[in-house]
Amino acid sequence: MNREIALLEKLEKDLSLKQLQIKSLLTITQAINDNVSAEGLYNMYKSFLSWEMGVEKMALYILADGEWQCTTAINHGISDHEEIMSILLPHKRLYTIKQDEYPILEGFDIIIPVFHKNLPIAYAIIGGIKEKEDLYNKIQFITTITNIIAVAIENKRLFKRQLEQERLRREMEFATEVQQMLIPENLPVSEKFAFSKIYMPHDNIGGDYLDFIQFDEHRFAFCIADISGKGVAAALLMANFQAMIQSLIFQYRDLETFIFALNQSVYRITKSDRYITFFIGEVDLKAKTLKYVNAGHYPPILESKGNITRLNKGCSFIGAFEKLENIKEEVIPIQSGDIILCFTDGLTDLHNEKGEYFGDEQLEAFIKTNQTVAPEPFNQALLNELHDFRGNVEITDDIAVLTCKIF
Numbered sequence: 001m002n003r004e005i006a007l008l009e010k011l012e013k014d015l016s017l018k019q020l021q022i023k024s025l026l027t028i029t030q031a032i033n034d035n036v037s038a039e040g041l042y043n044m045y046k047s048f049l050s051w052e053m054g055v056e057k058m059a060l061y062i063l064a065d066g067e068w069q070c071t072t073a074i075n076h077g078i079s080d081h082e083e084i085m086s087i088l089l090p091h092k093r094l095y096t097i098k099q100d101e102y103p104i105l106e107g108f109d110i111i112i113p114v115f116h117k118n119l120p121i122a123y124a125i126i127g128g129i130k131e132k133e134d135l136y137n138k139i140q141f142i143t144t145i146t147n148i149i150a151v152a153i154e155n156k157r158l159f160k161r162q163l164e165q166e167r168l169r170r171e172m173e174f175a176t177e178v179q180q181m182l183i184p185e186n187l188p189v190s191e192k193f194a195f196s197k198i199y200m201p202h203d204n205i206g207g208d209y210l211d212f213i214q215f216d217e218h219r220f221a222f223c224i225a226d227i228s229g230k231g232v233a234a235a236l237l238m239a240n241f242q243a244m245i246q247s248l249i250f251q252y253r254d255l256e257t258f259i260f261a262l263n264q265s266v267y268r269i270t271k272s273d274r275y276i277t278f279f280i281g282e283v284d285l286k287a288k289t290l291k292y293v294n295a296g297h298y299p300p301i302l303e304s305k306g307n308i309t310r311l312n313k314g315c316s317f318i319g320a321f322e323k324l325e326n327i328k329e330e331v332i333p334i335q336s337g338d339i340i341l342c343f344t345d346g347l348t349d350l351h352n353e354k355g356e357y358f359g360d361e362q363l364e365a366f367i368k369t370n371q372t373v374a375p376e377p378f379n380q381a382l383l384n385e386l387h388d389f390r391g392n393v394e395i396t397d398d399i400a401v402l403t404c405k406i407f
Contacts, residue, residue, distance in 0.1 A: 028145065032152045042072040045149045049126070050074055053142060056128025057107050060146070061088065062153055063121050071153075078104060088113070088123040094143060097125075112143050114150040122150035175235035182242050187212055188220075189376075191407060192285055195222065196375035198383060198401035200346075207234040208344045208400035211242065213249055221249060223280040224342040224402050225318075226297065233274075240269060241276065255280060255293045256327045259315065263295075266319035276318040279311070279342055283334065283406070290340070291331040295324075300342040303367045304335060311340075339371055339378070340404040346397035353391050362389075375403040 031044060042060070049055040058074040061084070068085050070076065078084055087102055088111060095111040108127035113120060124146045129138060179201070187195035197210060207227035214220045223245065227234050244265045252258040259280070266276060279300055281292035290302070294314035302309040313330040341363075350358040366385055370378050379401060386399075 028148060032148075038071075038153050038156055041149055041152060045145065046072045046074060048145060049142065053138060054129055055126055055142070057126070059084075059108075059125050060149075061085065061123045062150065064157065068123075075107075080104065084125075085123075088125070089120065091123075092120075094139070110139060112146050114147050116151060116154050121154045122146070124150075171232045175232045178235040178239055182238055183210065184212060188214070192218075193220070193283070193407060194375045194405045196379045196403045198379050198399065200395065200399040202346070202395060202398045207238070208346070208398040209238050209241065210342070210400055210402045211245065213246070218285040219282065221280060221282040222342070222402060222404060223278065224297065224300075224344065224400060225276050225278045226344045226398075226400075227276050228274045237266075237270065237274060237276075241266065255282060255291060255329045259293050259295055259318075259327050260324055263318050263324045264322070267322050270319045272320055272322075275320040277344075278318045279314075281311070281340065281342075281404075283404075285406075288334055289331050290334045291329055293327060293329050296320075298343065298345045298348065300340060301364065301367060302332070302334075302338060302340050303371050304338045306368065306371070308364050308367070334406055336406060337371070338406045339367065339375075340406075341367060342402040342404075344398060344400045346395070346399040347386075347401060349397050350386060350390055350395065350399070351393060352389055353393055358386065358389050375405045378405075379403050 028041075028044060028048075031041060036044075045060065046058070049058050056075060058072075059070055059076045059078065060072050061068050061081075062071045063069075064071075068081060070081065083104055087105065091111050091113050092115065093113065095113075097105055097108055097111065105125060105127075108125045109129070110126050112124040112126065114122035114124075124142075126139075126142060129135060183199055184197070187197055189195070195212060199208070199210070201208065207229055209225040209227060210223065212220065212222050225241065227238055227241065229237075244262055248258055248261050248265070252261065259278075262278075276295075277297040278295040279292065279297040280295075281290055281300070283290050292300075292311055292313070294300075294312055296315070296317035299310040299312035302311060309332065311330075313328050315324050315327040318324075348357060348359055348363065352358075366382060370381055373381065382401065
């Protein structure tokens with residue numbers, strides 16, 4: 001009779017444990033379906049082990065952003081995470097800790113690793129289960145719950161990363177659209193002068209900018225800039241920069257005052273966190289002059305009757321300082337047949353498989369060879385030259401070229 005009573009009591013305990021396990025599984029599953037936060041799932045896990053399973057010691061380590069973090073614990077008290085992880089990481093399956101095997105893990109009995117696609121995503125260390133009866137079944141269920149929680153947290157992380165990647169993709173698309181609107185699609189070609197451009201942004205969107213402004217039949221300006229940084233921030237700054245240029249260029253008759261005002265406008269936005277190298281030139285076809293200011297930009301080249309002049313007079317970067325000092329405008333004569341080549345430093349930073357750079361000497365030699373060519377075929381020949389030079393070496397920076405020919 002006593003034996004039957006004991007057996008009945010055991011069956012009742014087993015049934016009660018099964019019901020508890022099913023209830024816990026349903027509760028956790030429902031919480032996951034309800035998109036409960038990671039912190040909420042950690043609290044449920046801790047509460048389940050402490051109150052339902054009678055666990056006295058526990059620590060759950062989760063891999064987040066490339067680092068292992070102890071996300072929830074019961075009577076943990078271990079501060080040396082590096083030593084803990086050096087012990088846990090070699091284990092790929094459920095492991096029973098032997099007595100005195102790991103002094104730092106005193107009081108812990110088992111290690112539960114959780115893997116996702118052959119990569120470890122979590123480790124739980126468990127100790128001091130009060131009720132030793134049916135211990136194997138309890139450990140198996142704790143392992144199941146640990147896996148469910150860890151995988152749910154990993155799925156949250158992956159989903160969050162997917163959302164972030166989608167957000168970045170949309171931002172890049174937006175930045176690309178902004179940039180495409182700002183860079184002139186067609187530049188003027190007339191009997192008196194002609195322009196052509198090369199625009200090769202690195203990784204779809206870059207920080208290079210170029211533009212053309214017509215004042216009247218005989219006067220026009222052109223500019224090229226390199227904005228520090230990439231992505232949406234650079235694209236938005238480029239949009240503001242273009243608007244500033246278009247507004248200020250018609251307000252001031254001399255380029256020195258224009259550059260001074262432009263710098264102040266950019267500085268108010270960037271507070272020197274970003275800067276812009278900038279070159280602007282103004283051509284007067286009647287007076288046969290080119291006046292320009294170079295604000296820290298790679299010096300453009302003027303080729304005239306076989307002579308090379310570097311347009312390097314001006315001032316410091318735009319936006320780097322609240323007030324620009326010693327701005328110098330230079331005026332030089334131009335004549336029929338002159339060619340002006342403006343470019344960003346991505347052009348001369350281009351290198352080949354031998355580590356040789358497409359430097360000033362090679363660029364000047366190319367200009368002298370092609371000085372009689374109109375801007376469009378000139379730029380096409382330059383592109384061919386660049387591709388032949390670099391071979392299979394990838395372009396690592398934005399390249400912008402603005403070519404002007406005076407007829």
